Amino acid sequence: MNTGTISGAGLGLRRALLAELRQMQPGAVDFLECAPENWIGVGGVLGDALQDLASRHSFTCHGLSLSLGGAAxxxxxxxxxxxxxxxxxxxxxxxxxxxxxxxAGQLYDLLPIPFTDEAVRHVGARISQVQDALGRRIAIENVSYYAAPYQALSEVDFITAVLDEADCDLLLDVNNIYVNAINHGYDARGFIARMPTRRIVCYHVAGHFDEADDLKVDTHGADVKAEVWDLLAHTYTLHGVRPTLLERDFNFPPLDTLLAEVDAIRTLQAKALA
Structure with missing residues (x-):
């Protein structure tokens, strides 16, 4: 496990938040996370804003486009x-x-991979190629999904097999686990208990939309639900405190509201460490 100097609670860097983020007080967040694809080659005013934030805050990066499970x-x-x-x-x-x-091109959606032994070998080889190309270990994130193309393995067995095949790290998205557990009828706490502690380098939390009692949609467009906060606290108890990011992609409230959620992460981390 190697998170460098990253610790504490972070916030996703979004263009709609740039002006407010640049006005934040020192220490308001412990780090910012951005998607490199959204910033590669960007110059001018936006590029200057990114450089300003990078000079004052630690960064993590979360990719969107490598298509680790793809055939291309x-x-x-x-x-x-x-x-x-x-x-x-x-x-x-x-x-x-x-x-x-x-x-043949970007599909602009994150699509589920069949949970099979063949897919484990395929994805594991591609992650290894990515790690070689980037010259560093990467973490893979468990994703939310709403239809499963084929499941010879359970989701938890598939994830752990890929981690072992590729010898990579894990970004554990707690909201995705909550959403999938409701939508696919499994126990979220039991799922988290089976995640390999030694591979977890960070966590994500986010808000979701309650379509129905048995259908939750991972939107990143709402406040984090109480049940997800409880699940994050439970995850800290089982696996320890790791850098934890609040994701918010749209329906942005005032920055103070987002920073209050960042502080909620810090509070749970402090309780777990105590």
């Missing part, structure tokens, strides 16, 4: 650009989704 060849130019971005901003913690999102 890995995008070598993008990998080169991501490595340059990570090196430039001294990013020690880079993660990607355990999903696929491209074929």
């Amino acid at each position: 060849p890995l995008h070598q130019l993008l990998l080169k650009q991501i490595r340059q971005f990570l090196d430039l901003h001294q990013v020690n913690l880079y993660s990607e989704h355990l999903s696929w999102c491209a074929d």
Whole structure:
């Protein structure tokens, strides 16, 4: 496990928040997370804003486009650009989704991978190629999904098998586990208990939409639900405190509201450490 100097509670860097983030008081967040694809090659006013934030805050990066589970060849130019971005901003913690999102072109959605032994070998080999290209270990994130193409393995067995096959780290998204547990009828706490502690380098939490009692949609567009906060606290108890990011992608409230949720993460971390 290597998170470099990253610790505490962070917030996702979104363009809609740029102006407010630049006005934050020192220590308001412990780190910021961005998607490199959204910033590679960006200059001008936006590029200056990113550089200003990078000079004052630790960064983590969370990829969107590598399509680790896809069949199309890995995008070598993008990998080169991501490595340059990570090196430039001294990013020690880079993660990607355990999903696929491209074929002949980007599909702009995170699609589920069949839970099979063949897929374990395929995805594991691709993650190894990515780690070699980037010159660093990466973490993979358990994703939310609403239809499963084929499940010879359970979700938890598939994730742990991929981690072992690729020898990579895990970004444990607690909200995704909650959403999947409701939608697919499994026990969230039992799932978390089976995650390998030694591979967990960070956590994500986010808000979701309650479509129905048995259907939750992972939107990143609402406040974190009480049940997810409880699940995060339980996760800290089982696996220990790790850097934890609050994700918010739209329906942005005032920054103070988001920072209150960041402080809620810190409170749970302090209780767990105590």
